Amino acid sequence: MTPTEIVLAAVSALFINFDQQAATELLDPGYIQHNPYVPTGAAPIIGFIPALKESGLEITTHRVIAEGDLVVTHNTYENAQLFGAEAWVAFDIFRVANGKVIEHWDNLQVPVVETASGRSMVDGATEITDLDKTAENKALVTAFVTDVLHGKAPDKITDYISATHYHQHNPNVADGLEGLGAFIGYLTKNNIAFAYTDTPIIVAQGNFVFTASEGVFGDAPTAFFDLFRVENGKIVEHWDTISEIPSEMAHENGKL
Template sequence: MHLYGVNVRLCSYPIVNYKLMESISNKEIVLICYRKIIRDLDLSLVDKYIREDYIQHSPTVKDGMAGLCEMLHFMKTLPRPTEVAPSPIIRIIAQSDFVAVHLDIRFMGKRAAIIDLFRLQDGMLAEHWDAGQGIGDDDVNMTNGTITINESVDARESKMIVQQYYNNDLSKADVYLSADYIEHNTASTLLNWPDSIKMHRLIAEGDLVFAQCEGVKSGKIFALYHIFRVETGKIAEHWSVEQEVPAVMAHGNGMF
């Protein structure tokens, strides 16, 4: 995991039952990878959970399993944390082969909101995207708010509402927002949209919807990752991160 060019050590994750099971969900597989491979740096599990042809889109990490292992080996050289930190995982949304994870990372006095997106294939991580944005003193609410997914809400309906929002005049975003709408990113609100936007992927679980978008602001290209909470047919809560797409990356796969 990178934080503005600095490799960071994630410290604590939700507990997963590692006993043998007849089946294990993609969400559970991702949590195992965070906890055992990223946090504990147990490289013996890489072959079990990471495909050899793993496709990397994070701009600072080299492609493939080899690139991921290079990053993990570097992380082994970093000082181990002296204190156990709370879990950085705030929200996790899964649909079909995709899992999106919203994280609040704190490292060496810096704090950032990160959203990772994984595509899984045959029970292994096959592809990874991410985007991150620093959290300043004025943005302390970027990751707080509703955490639990309301599974009684039809994910198809949640996705449809967000899709309609993107398909229509975004300058009239308030039409789609609930009266008590909560915005968590004051720098990238739904009422302050980019000059142009392209959606690449949209996944939903219950009342939470993740949208991976590419936007243009003042001639610069940004990765825009959004999480929406839908309630009674409208968008009730919104989190996001935005990261400028660099001209040079560690691979040729692009950020999308």
């Protein structure tokens, strides 16, 4: 099985079929957990499966991209009160080794219905194309993260984002460069800190590039998980989840 097949089988075992035996076969016993609220190891999450089934949890996977041993899924969780809210939009990252899922990161955000762009947090393009441009698109987004999100050369933003069409799924930002500029202006006017400081994970497949970053939003340490779609050498679509990083976690693995 490919890493993608292994991950999708694990997701099905955990959140669709609620199959503890299948999950035991697919998760490495030393499963490294980065969700702040779940203890590390395979046993805690496998032991939680009956409660997940009883809760009526439902998962919808909107996008899957993979590179090497990393697989990223873009999901909606519903009937998710056990996770602390009725629904969540999430990016989950899984690392696969020796035929098993060995590590997991995620970032969850409560979905917003009325968004600045009129787009939902999960709709939009899903088809993976331009596989021959994976390296080129990854380099583009990596440079965008360095120059714009990390603040090395923010004036170069038009080198990376399309000036003619930029579809935005962040609920607080309208479409286009104008919408992004208005959001940044609002943050500046209200003295709201917003900074990316480290981006340790970048995963690319064809026209999609995913990044997982740490930084600051307001007064809080924050995790930013972003998915970008590239077309003709420019970023044309963006999804994300933003979540505060708690000071105390159920393990010592860190958020990222």
